[in-house]
Every structure is written in C-alpha cells, then in structure tokens.
Amino acid sequence: MIPEPIRKLVDAFSRLPGVGPKTASRLVFFLLRTSEETLAQTLAEALQNLRAGIDYCPTCFNIMEAERSQCMVCADPDRKKSLICVVEDPMDVLALERTSAFQGRYHVLHGALSPIEGIGPEDLHISELLERVQNDDVEEVILATNPNMEGDATAMYLRQQLHPHDVRITRLARGLPMGGDLEYADQNTLLRALMGRQEMG
Amino acid sequence: MIPEPIRKLVDAFSRLPGVGPKTASRLVFFLLRTSEETLAQTLAEALQNLRAGIDYCPTCFNIMEAERSQCMVCADPDRKKSLICVVEDPMDVLALERTSAFQGRYHVLHGALSPIEGIGPEDLHISELLERVQNDDVEEVILATNPNMEGDATAMYLRQQLHPHDVRITRLARGLPMGGDLEYADQNTLLRALMGRQEMG
Numbered sequence: 001m002i003p004e005p006i007r008k009l010v011d012a013f014s015r016l017p018g019v020g021p022k023t024a025s026r027l028v029f030f031l032l033r034t035s036e037e038t039l040a041q042t043l044a045e046a047l048q049n050l051r052a053g054i055d056y057c058p059t060c061f062n063i064m065e066a067e068r069s070q071c072m073v074c075a076d077p078d079r080k081k082s083l084i085c086v087v088e089d090p091m092d093v094l095a096l097e098r099t100s101a102f103q104g105r106y107h108v109l110h111g112a113l114s115p116i117e118g119i120g121p122e123d124l125h126i127s128e129l130l131e132r133v134q135n136d137d138v139e140e141v142i143l144a145t146n147p148n149m150e151g152d153a154t155a156m157y158l159r160q161q162l163h164p165h166d167v168r169i170t171r172l173a174r175g176l177p178m179g180g181d182l183e184y185a186d187q188n189t190l191l192r193a194l195m196g197r198q199e200m201g
Numbered sequence: 202m203i204p205e206p207i208r209k210l211v212d213a214f215s216r217l218p219g220v221g222p223k224t225a226s227r228l229v230f231f232l233l234r235t236s237e238e239t240l241a242q243t244l245a246e247a248l249q250n251l252r253a254g255i256d257y258c259p260t261c262f263n264i265m266e267a268e269r270s271q272c273m274v275c276a277d278p279d280r281k282k283s284l285i286c287v288v289e290d291p292m293d294v295l296a297l298e299r300t301s302a303f304q305g306r307y308h309v310l311h312g313a314l315s316p317i318e319g320i321g322p323e324d325l326h327i328s329e330l331l332e333r334v335q336n337d338d339v340e341e342v343i344l345a346t347n348p349n350m351e352g353d354a355t356a357m358y359l360r361q362q363l364h365p366h367d368v369r370i371t372r373l374a375r376g377l378p379m380g381g382d383l384e385y386a387d388q389n390t391l392l393r394a395l396m397g398r399q400e401m402g
Contacts, residue, residue, distance in 0.1 A: 001273060002295065003254070003255055003264055004254065004266055005247070005251050008250070009244075009247040009250075013244070017227065017231050025295075026218065027217050032252075033290070039216055039217075040248045040252060041248070041249070042213050043210075043214070043244075044244075044246075044248035046206070046209045046213045047244050048241070048242070050206050050232060051241060053205065054207065054233065063207065089230070089234070094226075
C-alpha cells in the first residue's frame with residue numbers, strides 16, 4: 001500500500017538511533033510536504049559528502065577535513081604538546097573545546113575497552129598514545145574517558161600502561177553536576193562527591 | 202573547529218521536525234562511527250529517489266509511485282466508488298487503511314482551511330472533490346478531517362459545499378479514545394462523549 005520510494009526512505013531513517021518507524025514516516029512525509037523543495041536534496045548531498053570529506057588526524061585520530069594533513073588542534077602551535085587529554089570519541093573533543101579551558105592536545109581512542117562487545121586494547125588507538133608519550137616530552141596525560149564501567153576500565157588499563165613512563169596521570173573530577181540537586185543525585189555520584197570533597201580554605 | 206562536511210549534515214538534519222542540533226550531531230557521529238558503511242549512502246539514495254519516485258493520484262490526490270496512472274485504492278475495482286472518505290493528508294489514508302474497515306475510496310485535501318496560515322478553499326483539492334461527487338454517483342461522503350479547529354472548520358465548509366448535492370454527509374465519531382481513562386479525558390472530549398452517547402440496547 002505504501003509506495004516503494006517512501007518505504008525505502010522510512011526503512012533507512014529507522015536504522016538511525018532513536019528513530020522508530022513512526023518518527024521515520026513523520027520525517028518522510030514532512031520532506032514530501034515541505035515547501036523547502038531542496039531539503040531532501042541538501043540532505044542527500046551532505047550524506048554523500050560525509051565519508052569522502054572526513055578523515056582522521058594521523059597524530060590524535062580526531063576527525064578532520066580530508067584535505068588537511070593534521071587536525072586543527074594538532075596544527076595549532078599554541079596548543080601544548082606536553083599535555084594530552086585522552087577521550088573515547090570525537091564528540092568528546094567538541095564538548096571539551098566548548099569549555100575553552102583546555103590548552104593541550106587530544107588523543108581519541110575511538111571506543112573504550114569492553115570485554116562484552118569484544119573490544120580489546122588492540123582495537124583502540126592505545127599503542128599510538130604510548131608512542132606519543134614516549135616521543136613528545138609529554139608531562140601530563142588527562143584520562144577523560146567516560147565516567148562509566150567501560151570508561152573506568154579503560155582509564156585503569158591506560159594508567160597501567162603509562163606507569164613506566166615518567167608522566168603525571170590524572171582523571172577528570174567526579175562529583176555533583178553543576179545546577180544539580182543533592183536530593184536527586186544517585187548514590188554513587190554522592191559517594192564520589194563525598195570521598196572527593198575539597199577544602200574550602 | 203567542526204569539519205565542514207559534518208557541519209553541513211548537522212545543519213541539514215536540524216531542519217527536520219523534532220530534530221535539534223544535539224540530536225542532529227548525534228545522528229551524524231553515529232553515521233561516521235557505524236560499521237554499516239552503507240547507511241549514509243542508502244539514506245542519500247532513498248532521499249534522492251523520494252521526489253522523483255512519488256506522484257499524486259489524479260483522482261484522489263493520494264501519494265502513489267510515479268510510474269502508476271492512479272493510486273492502488275482508485276485502481277482497485279473492489280473499492281466502492283459511491284463512498285468517499287475525505288482526509289487532510291496521505292498519512293491519514295495510511296492510518297485508515299490500517300483499520301482494514303473502510304471499503305470506499307479516499308479524497309486527500311492536502312491540508313485544512315486556516316485563515317491564520319492563509320490557506321483558503323482554493324489551496325485545497327476541494328473543487329475536484331465536488332466534481333467527483335457530481336460525476337461518480339457518490340452516496341456518502343465521510344468527512345475525516347482532524348478533530349481540531351482547522352479540521353472542524355474544513356468539515357463545516359465542505360458540508361456547506363456538498364449540501365446542494367444529493368449525498369449523505371457524515372463525520373467520524375467523537376468520544377473517548379479506546380484504552381483511555383475517563384479521569385484523564387479532557388473536558389471537551391468528555392463533553393462530546395456525553396453528547397454523543399449511544400444506546401446500549
């Protein structure tokens with residue numbers, strides 16, 4: 001009953017995370033109905049240019065435009081080579097850059113250790129990190145993997161691997177999120193906030 | 202800081218209804234990360250085929266594959282020509298077809314009257330409906346426009362226009378939705394349910 005071109009697009013949209021068949025068909029009928037005749041075309045072209053136009057920085061594995069030889073952070077001489085922040089994903093780099101507070105460089109692992117999903121150290125860019133630490137006079141490595149089981153396991157593993165090198169190893173602070181309400185904080189967050197309490201001077 | 206191909210796709214996704222910049226970038230990074238290498242390509246092709254592959258039925262204005270000469274309902278000799286259900290959008294046809302209870306044909310207005318948005322009778326497929334009623338021995342027209350202000354106004358207008366023709370005019374029943382809870386029904390729904398109460402025999 002549903003015309004083939006519509007069904008195909010609904011199927012494709014449904015494969016995106018958080019998009020069910022209902023949302024997918026709402027999107028398709030919006031594209032059919034909208035007076036922005038070019039939106040479907042614009043989307044199609046942007047999708048086609050995605051993989052072709054994106055490459056990974058050979059140093060830190062962050063995303064970059066394919067025609068560059070290194071990412072904008074690694075290309076910036078003002079960013080400290082001696083400070084490396086290790087993250088799981090390129091989106092984490094964007095989040096940290098939004099704070100405008102980090103003056104060092106990044107290293108993107110592209111994932112976290114997960115025995116359940118069969119992701120081991122050799123699946124992440126860990127050997128390249130150790131090489132950088134050895135060769136680049138790195139003074140501090142901030143382990144900014146996610147504050148969850150996989151992220152913690154990855155940070156523990158990295159600490160072990162980095163230990164023989166003469167480098168300071170830190171992890172992002174754990175505690176109550178800004179604007180949060182103590183009453184609604186989960187037990188583990190509250191426990192970490194208590195354990196990590198800071199002097200008010 | 203964000204590579205151009207990613208920014209462009211985030212912008213395009215953000216123009217879809219219900220997709221904000223955060224959801225859009227989640228989708229883009231999913232497409233970059235996913236091992237389904239072909240998903241971005243599949244989506245791009247499906248989008249490009251959307252407008253080219255879809256046309257509107259010249260009789261009822263429902264969507265159909267472009268290579269057809271009429272939609273599947275109008276092409277089906279088993280569907281009663283004497284019964285027409287008038288809806289606002291092609292999605293409404295799909296919803297009614299899912300009930301498997303309607304044996305007649307459709308007429309898709311492609312919108313509803315809305316003075317605020319400047320949509321008048323000449324912007325909808327109303328003259329074509331009146332022509333069908335005149336020429337096709339239509340016995341009943343079901344006005345299945347949405348149960349809201351625009352839909353009601355459109356139904357009222359159509360009733361007026363259809364009045365001179367010798368045809369039964371009906372509107373979908375209003376009342377409590379199935380599985381609903383009387384306590385949570387809004388005042389207007391409850392009022393309509395009370396006014397439209399039915400004999401239990």
